[in-house]
Every structure is written in structure tokens, then in C-alpha cells.
Amino acid sequence: MSATxxxxxxxxxxxxDVRVLRLALQALFLLGVVSLVLFLLDNLVFNLRRxxxxxxxGFLDQPAGFAIPDSDFRSSQDIQAAILQGARTTVVVxxxxxxxxxxxxxxxxxxxxxxxxxxxxxxxxxxxxxxxVPVLVIIVFLYLAVFLRLPPISRAVEWVDVLVLxxxxxxxxxxxxxxxxxxxxxxxxxxxxxxxxxxxxxTRRFDRTGEKHRRVLWxxxxxxxxxxxxxxxxxxxxxxxxxxRGDLGVANGFRVGPEFAALLFGLVLYTASHIAEIVRGSIQxxxxxxxxxxxxxxxxxxxxxxxxxxxxxxxxAIPPLANQFxxxxxxxxxGIAVSVYEVTKVTRVSISQxxxxxxxxxxxxxxxxxxxxxIAFFTNLANRRLTLP
Amino acid sequence: MRSSRTFGxxxxxxxxxxxxxxxSLGGDDDDGGSEAAGTQTGATTTTGGGGGGGQGGxxxxxxxxxxxxxxxxNEAVPGFGFVTEGGEFQGxxxxxxxxVAAAVLGDADAVEYKPLTAEQRFTALQSGEIDVLxxxxxxxxxxxxxxxxxxxxxxxxxxxxxxxxxxxxxQELEDLAGATICVLSGTTTELNLESQFQAxxxxxxPLAFEDNDPLQQAFTAERCDAWTSDKSQLAGVRSNWxxxxxxxxxxxxxxxxxxxxxxGPVVRDGDSNWASAVDWAILATMQAxxxxxxxxxxxxxxxxxxxxxxxxLGQPAEEDGSVFDPGxxxxxxxxxxxxxxxxxxxxxxxxxxxxxxxLGLERGLNALWTDGGLHYPPPYR
Numbered sequence: 001m002s003a004t005x006x007x008x009x010x011x012x013x014x015x016x017d018v019r020v021l022r023l024a025l026q027a028l029f030l031l032g033v034v035s036l037v038l039f040l041l042d043n044l045v046f047n048l049r050r051x052x053x054x055x056x057x058g059f060l061d062q063p064a065g066f067a068i069p070d071s072d073f074r075s076s077q078d079i080q081a082a083i084l085q086g087a088r089t090t091v092v093v094x095x096x097x098x099x100x101x102x103x104x105x106x107x108x109x110x111x112x113x114x115x116x117x118x119x120x121x122x123x124x125x126x127x128x129x130x131x132x133v134p135v136l137v138i139i140v141f142l143y144l145a146v147f148l149r150l151p152p153i154s155r156a157v158e159w160v161d162v163l164v165l166x167x168x169x170x171x172x173x174x175x176x177x178x179x180x181x182x183x184x185x186x187x188x189x190x191x192x193x194x195x196x197x198x199x200x201x202x203t204r205r206f207d208r209t210g211e212k213h214r215r216v217l218w219x220x221x222x223x224x225x226x227x228x229x230x231x232x233x234x235x236x237x238x239x240x241x242x243x244x245r246g247d248l249g250v251a252n253g254f255r256v257g258p259e260f261a262a263l264l265f266g267l268v269l270y271t272a273s274h275i276a277e278i279v280r281g282s283i284q285x286x287x288x289x290x291x292x293x294x295x296x297x298x299x300x301x302x303x304x305x306x307x308x309x310x311x312x313x314x315x316x317a318i319p320p321l322a323n324q325f326x327x328x329x330x331x332x333x334x335g336i337a338v339s340v341y342e343v344t345k346v347t348r349v350s351i352s353q354x355x356x357x358x359x360x361x362x363x364x365x366x367x368x369x370x371x372x373x374x375i376a377f378f379t380n381l382a383n384r385r386l387t388l389p
Numbered sequence: 390m391r392s393s394r395t396f397g398x399x400x401x402x403x404x405x406x407x408x409x410x411x412x413s414l415g416g417d418d419d420d421g422g423s424e425a426a427g428t429q430t431g432a433t434t435t436t437g438g439g440g441g442g443g444q445g446g447x448x449x450x451x452x453x454x455x456x457x458x459x460x461x462x463n464e465a466v467p468g469f470g471f472v473t474e475g476g477e478f479q480g481x482x483x484x485x486x487x488x489v490a491a492a493v494l495g496d497a498d499a500v501e502y503k504p505l506t507a508e509q510r511f512t513a514l515q516s517g518e519i520d521v522l523x524x525x526x527x528x529x530x531x532x533x534x535x536x537x538x539x540x541x542x543x544x545x546x547x548x549x550x551x552x553x554x555x556x557x558x559x560q561e562l563e564d565l566a567g568a569t570i571c572v573l574s575g576t577t578t579e580l581n582l583e584s585q586f587q588a589x590x591x592x593x594x595p596l597a598f599e600d601n602d603p604l605q606q607a608f609t610a611e612r613c614d615a616w617t618s619d620k621s622q623l624a625g626v627r628s629n630w631x632x633x634x635x636x637x638x639x640x641x642x643x644x645x646x647x648x649x650x651x652x653g654p655v656v657r658d659g660d661s662n663w664a665s666a667v668d669w670a671i672l673a674t675m676q677a678x679x680x681x682x683x684x685x686x687x688x689x690x691x692x693x694x695x696x697x698x699x700x701x702l703g704q705p706a707e708e709d710g711s712v713f714d715p716g717x718x719x720x721x722x723x724x725x726x727x728x729x730x731x732x733x734x735x736x737x738x739x740x741x742x743x744x745x746x747x748l749g750l751e752r753g754l755n756a757l758w759t760d761g762g763l764h765y766p767p768p769y770r
Contacts (some may be wrong), residue, residue, distance in 0.1 A: 052534070052537050052658050053537045065583065065584075067583045069595055075587065143603070144603065144606050148607060148612055152610065154611070167611070246567065247567075248567045258612070259596075337599065338603065349579075352511070352574070352575030353575065354536060357512050
């Protein structure tokens with residue numbers, strides 16, 4: 001045995017070389033996935049052709065034939081426009097739902113940790129009820145048992161000629177655009193930019209000199225003053241549109257229909273119960289030492305919450321919150337049960353009126369993917385800004 | 390040791406991939422030939438029954454070997470497709486499912502009923518989940534063309550109507566200006582409503598639901614002012630209207646027909662053998678009424694000397710004792726099974742939607758051609 005032989009590094013043969021094998025396996029796996037996908041696509045195309053159903057996306061240019069209530073969509077417009085209109089509704093439901101659910105969820109979540117027994121128990125009752133009921137049941141219940149039970153239009157409740165409530169919706173006064181609305185909005189944009197500039201200026205001044213910045217006051221004042229000037233300068237950019245009750249409905253004003261309300265409130269109540277639990281958990285995850293230190297500094301309970309606990313809890317809560325926002329957006333598809341024309345319902349109606357199902361559903365999935373990725377993008381932004389360095 | 394395990398894994402993966410790749414990509418020929426038949430859905434590879442010329446699938450063979458017929462139906466329209474309290478399916482369309490089963494399988498009860506919504510029905514048919522769709526479906530050009538569907542003989546000539554509350558004073562469609570109108574989504578009704586009101590220049594608000602339950606609730610709660618659907622469906626709903634809300638007298642169907650709605654069974658494109666078989670099963674019921682053969686006198690009819698009747702019932706001909714076989718793939722005495730187990734058109738009609746039933750619909754256009762109606766079965770020869 002020679003003890004001084006230097007070890008010779010020889011590459012093992014390819015079939016025993018781990019690096020080669022890894023690459024080969026990955027390539028094979030990729031090949032397998034690609035061929036599976038191609039096989040499925042080929043199968044689909046073959047069967048669609050055999051049945052005489054078109055395999056392209058030409059159906060998007062066909063006239064829809066059906067009407068979408070509460071919108072400017074005409075049945076002679078094409079299916080593409082219908083899907084866009086549905087997507088618009090989904091965006092409205094999702095945005096309004098996210099904002100309202102977060103507000104309600106934070107309030108209930110904090111309430112669950114209150115020292116007041118009644119507040120705590122009520123919040124717990126709310127959370128336990130709405131978390132354990134499927135959201136579709138909540139939506140359908142709200143529609144059939146609550147909103148449809150409002151008085152019919154013949155016996156509508158009117159409040160000082162300003163509000164009209166019936167089971168056809170709640171109608172409130174609204175702003176009606178006039179000719180000068182466009183220029184007013186342009187001016188408003190300019191004023192907004194100005195106010196942002198004032199905000200930044202006051203913050204920089206604070207950083208430089210240490211004087212109180214009072215930036216909210218300054219920027220707010222600039223905004224209000226600017227808007228007032230723009231309002232006067234452009235004449236009457238907005239008129240008031242008051243609801244007028246007829247026999248079959250209410251003209252003018254802004255109407256929130258019972259179907260839309262059932263969907264929105266169902267989603268908000270359900271998602272808020274989940275958000276409440278997330279908020280509660282994230283508050284409880286903030287180290288006890290922080291609360292004790294805040295108390296030692298003499299901060300009131302509200303100050304402690306706002307300045308110490310919530311900022312740290314927020315950091316922890318963002319990923320699960322993002323999850324709930326995505327869930328709410330996707331749950332908006334339950335509007336089909338109560339006849340809300342969001343994008344899923346529009347797609348389903350198009351399919352039943354002749355659009356080929358695989359392509360239409362593919363487009364639907366794409367729409368939801370875009371929404372989800374957008375929400376994920378913004379929450380990731382927030383996440384990154386708040387991570388501890 | 391580790392490398393030999395990796396090597397074994399690699400071999401397994403390669404083998405799996407090669408197998409999949411080998412079976413796939415069987416070419417996308419447009420002539421419908423089932424070349425890569427083993428992995429394509431919706432078709433078996435046995436040759437078509439009876440005469441040649443069947444392209445693609447063989448539903449007839451599949452149904453016969455399975456022993457039951459998958460029938461797509463409605464479960465919420467009284468008179469046509471409805472589930473009773475005992476869980477039984479009942480109705481005009483249900484009876485026609487039984488007609489097809491009696492003709493193809495010899496047993497009218499060998500049916501698997503699959504309730505479908507208006508939005509699901511064509512996808513279910515296209516995918517092969519059901520063999521035949523008998524669900525008050527209107528024949529239209531776009532359904533014939535782009536839904537991959539073949540429509541068979543119309544069994545019920547209907548029209549679209551409008552139902553309002555009896556205490557309102559609507560008489561014409563123009564009176565409904567500004568009204569909210571409830572409709573089922575995914576139906577020709579929805580499209581007709583839009584085009585009829587557009588043609589009249591009348592504004593209205595549609596409220597389209599997936600199925601009749603929330604629609605009925607909305608109509609009862611006065612959320613909508615009118616309900617539009619096929620007149621036969623409206624008659625069915627009206628007949629079932631609960632006493633607590635005024636019973637049938639609380640509703641009125643306007644004397645307006647908004648469209649033609651020829652309702653009939655539907656099969657998938659691409660299997661003309663199956664289409665012919667189902668078609669003639671249906672026509673047998675009308676031919677039976679024309680010959681005055683019903684489930685009550687079928688046994689006497691079997692003894693008849695009339696050569697037309699004998700041929701129709703699959704009886705041996707007088708002269709040489711041969712039995713007529715049109716080559717449809719059905720048993721030669723399928724008409725006997727149909728009539729005996731389900732009945733002729735008149736019996737099916739009267740049992741479910743006739744003047745003495747809850748719906749109370751007169752034959753009208755649904756009478757035989759000999760009585761001034763539209764049903765005209767081609768000669769069985």
C-alpha cells in the first residue's frame with residue numbers, strides 16, 4: 001500500500017455522475033409534462049372538431065344576444081364586450097369587498113381581545129357564526145330572506161324624497177355629470193399632484209429642520225382649496241340627481257340592487273370573520289414585552305394599539321390577509337347564484353348561448369389569474385416595505 | 390447504492406414518458422376517423438350497428454352493452470320533467486326517455502335520469518355524459534351548428550309567453566315598459582325576450598337566474614313584474630302555484646306568443662345511427678296514434694290483418710312470413726315495446742300535459758296532421 005499516492009480526481013461515468021443524472025431527470029420530467037399537455041390539447045381539439053364545434057377564439061366577435069342589467073351593455077355588442085363588462089363588475093365587488101371586509105375584520109379582531117366581556121363575546125359569536133357557514137349559503141340567505149323581504153316597490157319606503165328603499169334596491173342621490181365634468185376632473189388631478197408635492201415638501205422640511213411638519217393639515221388644505229377653485233372655475237361640473245319613484249322602479253339617483261348587495265354583504269361578512277381571526281392572531285403574536293414596555297411608558301390603550309402593537313401585527317398579518325383578499329375575489333363568482341352579472345355569470349351565459357366551453361372557461365381563468373396576480377403584486381409590495389431589515 | 394437508485398428512477402420515468410408519448414399525438418384529421426381511438430373520449434371502436442355510414446362514435450352499441458340509457462332531463466318543470474315527492478321522475482320528456490329505452494333496450498325503466506340546468510345541458514351532451522337530451526330544448530340554428538347537437542323530431546310545438554300577476558292590468562308586451570322581467574339564463578327565452586323588446590323599442594330590466602327556485606321567490610316577492618318562459622312551462626308553474634299565495638288564480642298568462650319554440654330530443658353530432666334509432670322510436674309513438682293503437686289495445690292490434698300495422702309492429706308478413714327490418718339497429722318489434730310500456734303520443738300527452746291534467750293544455754299544434762296539427766310521422770317502410 002503506497003501511503004503517498006495522491007488521489008486522482010476522475011469524473012465518474014455519466015450514468016453514475018449525480019450532476020448529469022439530475023439534469024437528465026429534469027429534462028425527462030419536462031418532456032413528460034410537455035407531452036402530457038400536448039396529448040390533452042390534441043385530444044380536446046380532435047373531439048371538438050369531431051363534434052363540429054369551433055376550436056378558435058372567433059366566438060368573441062359574435063353578438064351576445066343577451067342583455068346585462070344595470071349597465072350600458074347592449075345585446076348587439078360582442079361577447080368580448082360582455083366579458084369586459086362582467087370583469088368590471090367583478091372588480092367593483094372585489095375592491096368594495098376587500099375594503100369593507102378589512103375594516104370590519106380589523107374592528108372585530110381587536111374587539112375579540114377587548115377587556116369588556118360583552119364586546120368580546122359578541123365578536124366571538126360573530127366570528128364563530130360566519131366562519132362556519134359556507135359563503136354561498138350566506139349569500140343566498142341574505143338575498144332570499146333579507147333583501148327580497150324588503151317592501152315591494154308599490155310600498156317602498158321613502159325618506160324625505162332623498163332615499164328610496166324597496167326590494168328593488170336602495171336608491172340614493174348621486175352626482176350627475178354635466179359638460180364641464182371632464183375639465184373639472186383634469187383640474188382635480190392637477191390639484192392632487194399639487195397636494196402630493198406639498199406633502200413631500202413638508203416632510204423634507206421636517207427631516208431637515210425638525211419642526212413639526214403638519215403635513216396632513218397643509219396637504220389637506222391645499223387639496224380642498226384647489227378643488228374649490230376648480231369647482232368654481234369650471235362652472236357647475238356636477239348636478240344632483242335625485243331619485244324619483246315610479247310604479248315599476250326608481251328613476252335617477254344611484255341604485256344598489258338587492259342581488260349586488262346580497263353578494264357584497266355576504267362576501268364581506270364571511271371574509272371579515274376570517275380577517276378578524278387573522279388580526280387577532282397577529283396581535284397576539286406581538287411579543288408581550290412590547291405591550292408591557294408601552295404600558296411602562298404610560299401610553300394609553302389606544303395609543304399602545306396604534307403606535308406599538310398594530311404596526312408590528314400588521315407585518316405578520318399581511319400574507320394571510322393577501323390570501324383572504326384572493327379568496328374574496330374568487331368567491332365573487334358566487335354571484336351566479338343570485339343573478340349578479342360578474343364575469344363568471346357572463347361566461348356561463350355565453351357558453352349556454354353557443355360559445356365553445358373550453359375556450360370560454362380558459363378566458364375566464366385568465367381573467368381571474370390577472371386579478372389574483374394584481375392583488376398578489378400589491379400585497380407583496382406592502383410586504384416588502386414592511387419587512388424588518 | 391444511491392446512484393443505482395437514481396438510475397432505476399430515471400428508467401421508470403423514461404418508460405412512463407415514452408408510453409405516454411407513444412399513445413399521444415395521434416394526428417388531428419378532420420374527417421372524424423377514430424384513428425387514435427383507444428385514447429379518445431366519447432367513442433368505442435366497435436362497428437356501427439345496422440346499416441353503414443355511421444361516422445365516429447357508436448352510442449347505440451354502448452347503450453345496449455351498458456343496459457341503461459343515460460337521459461338528460463329537467464327536474465323542475467311540472468308536466469315535462471319533474472321529481473315528485475316520492476322521488477320519482479315524471480313528465481312528458483321523462484316519458485320520451487322511457488320510449489327510447491323501451492325501443493333500444495326493451496325495458497322502459499332502464500333509464501338513468503340526469504337532471505341538468507339549462508346552462509349545463511349542451512356541455513353534458515357534448516362530453517358524452519348523457520346519451521340523449523330530452524329536456525324541453527328548443528331547436529335553433531346556432532344549436533344545430535355550433536353546439537355539436539343533432540335535433541330529432543319535434544315532440545312538442547310550443548311558444549314563448551309571459552306570465553304576470555292576475556291583479557295587474559298588463560295585456561300587451563308594450564304595457565311592460567320599464568318593468569323587471571324574470572327569466573331563466575341560458576335559454577332561448579332570454580334571447581327572445583331581448584329581441585322582442587328591442588324590436589318594439591320597449592325598455593325593460595331583465596333578471597336572469599340559474600334555476601327556477603330563486604326565480605320563483607323573486608317573482609313572489611314582487612321583485613319582478615313578469616315571468617317569461619315557454620308557455621307550457623308557465624302553465625306548469627301556474628298549476629303548481631301554492632294556495633298560500635293565491636293558487637293558480639293569482640297568475641295570468643298573457644295572450645301573446647313571443648316566439649316559436651319547437652321542443653324535441655337532442656343527440657350528439659357524429660353518430661347518425663343513434664340519431665336515426667332515437668328518431669324512429671319517437672316517431673313510433675305518433676304513428677301508433679295514427680293507427681289508433683294504444684297501450685290498451687296493443688294485444689288486439691297484434692292480431693290485425695292490416696299489412697301496414699303488421700309491418701309497423703314487427704309482425705311476420707302474410708305472404709312469406711318475413712319480418713320487416715329497416716336496419717335501424719333496433720329490435721324489429723320495438724314499436725310494440727314502446728306502445729305497451731309507455732303508450733302512444735296521445736296517451737303520453739294526456740297523461741302529462743293534456744286538457745284533463747293539471748296543466749290543461751289543448752292539443753292545438755300538437756295534434757296529428759289528420760286532426761289539423763303538425764305531427765306527421767313518415768311512412769314506416
